Amino acid sequence: MRIYNTLTRRKEDFIPLEEGKVKMYACGITVSGEAHVGHGYQALIYDVMRKYLEKCGYNVTYARNYTDVDDKIIARSKETGIPADIYAAEMIKKIDKVMAEFEVDDPTLWLKATENIDNIITFITRLIEGGHAYPAPNGDVYFSVASFKRYGCLSNRSVEDMLDGVRVENDENKREPADFALWKAAKEGEICWASPWGKGRPGWHIECSVMNYKAFGEQIDIHGGGRDLIFPHHENEIAQTESLTGKQFAKFWTHNGLIKVNGQKMSKSLGNSLLLEDLLKKYTNEAIKFALLSNNYRNDINITDDLFPEAEKHLAEFYAVIKAVEDKFGKGGKGNAEIDDKFNADMDEDFNTALALSELYGLFKTVSSKLAKGDGSCAEDVWQIRKTYSLLGLFKKDAAAYLAEVAAKNPVEIPDEVKALAEQRWQAKLARDWGTADKLRGEIDALGYIIKDSKEGYTIIKK
Secondary structure, eight states: OEEEETTTTEEEEOOOSBTTEEEEEEEEEETTSOOBHHHHHHHHHHHHHHHHHHHTTOEEEEEEEEEOSSHHHHHHHHHHTOOHHHHHHHHHHHHHHHHHHHTOOOOSEEEEGGGGHHHHHHHHHHHHHTTSEEEOTTSOEEEOGGGOTTTTTTTTOOHHHHHTTSOOOOOTTOSSTTOEEEEEEOOTTOOOBOOTTOSEEEOHHHHHHHHHHHHHOSOEEEEEEEGGGIIIIIHHHHHHHHHHHSSOSEEEEEEEOOEEETTEEOOTTTTOOOBHHHHHHHSOHHHHHHHHHTSOTTSOEEEOTTHHHHHHHHHHHHHHHHHHHHHHHOSOOOOOHHHHHHHHHHHHBTOOHHHHHHHHHHHHHHHHHHHHHTOTHHHHHHHHHHHHHGGGTOSOSOHHHHHHHHHHHSOOOOOHHHHHHHHHHHHHHHTTOHHHHHHHHHHHHHTTEEEEEETTEEEEEEO
16 A cells, blocks of 8 residues: 655555554544535545555554634634633534534544643643743743754745745744744633643644644654645644654655635635535535545545536436346345455555546446346446445445435426326336337437336436
8 A cells, every 4th residue: 555645745655653553643623613515525535544444454543633722713702602612512513413414434532622731731841841842921832943953844845935925923922933832821701721831722733742642652653634734733743743752753644635616715704615514405425425535635626516416416327227236136245356456456546536436437337238138247246336335435325215315305396298208108118118118218318317217116317
């Protein structure tokens, strides 16, 4: 297996720190708002990575965090009048609910910033003692970037380049402009905790270093997150942790691409955020996963108006074939090792879900051909497709139930003309007038509709 390592900017053979075991951490959600599609995408990517590593035989301990105290959460607390800790707890419940509906599994470990305050204070104290951090007169504590010579190793930029063109707050308490906050002194009315430097709260970057250290010790195998976290968040994590331990923090750094909506970066300020909850009302969770995973995880995804409808259409077509095969030959099977081997080969190349999903079009074309010929081996293929691609969260549902779910989420007013042709075709089939039935199917197809037959009758689906 080869994984692209942001730290070295190349694909590398994956060899864990400890044989047979993988320590994996992915930055989770700052709970200042509800989960959007970007949150769902990142959670999905690392869920897939974890599951494939487990398929390869590794014992994976996978941790994710919730940032449940930061500037954004405090701002929302002031806007809503809800105390910050209560606001964060309520938002976590909402996010957990929608992620469960999205069917992304929980990590091995859930970590929260507010449950690690004592550990954060201890970590910061040790950084101060080692000369890597300093308390300011106002109660803030800053990390001294100059004390860590490898700063910039992940983003491959110098400190000067990082600050060039970036607004740096004029803070007289900092020694250097690049220094960043480990602990922030409390302002009036803000949530806070007691510390050796006065009442305050942790900075954003320190929490992930501390929670990793508590969960895994000095080193981990894989650290992940969105590409927008490379600088400053992950760069700062490396500086903090390696300054404390003197060891390489993470062996592999992986980063997923960003979400764009019709070519623009998704953001609240642009008003184009797509809430995951809203998407799940329109599309099945499998269709959303199919659309997102059809992209290489390191690339940006551009969500156009037809992205999810197209994914739903293709999945419905695949499920219709599955239903036809299972209706005729049953759901059992010994499988087809070639299908699984090809999937594994694709995933071994940096978790290439895009390539793995592209294989499905050829596979279902073959299955349909076998079905038409009455070749029962198509049932073996379908059984294997279900088993193999379930790792990506696909083909896990009863075929008829899935098609019914799609129809329910996408009610379409079928024109009377199409309904009449469909009924005429059904009667022709009952009369075994195959020529007329095929002719009528062609007329229905030309009008932009597809007929899906079953034992109970037929379903009309808009193309």
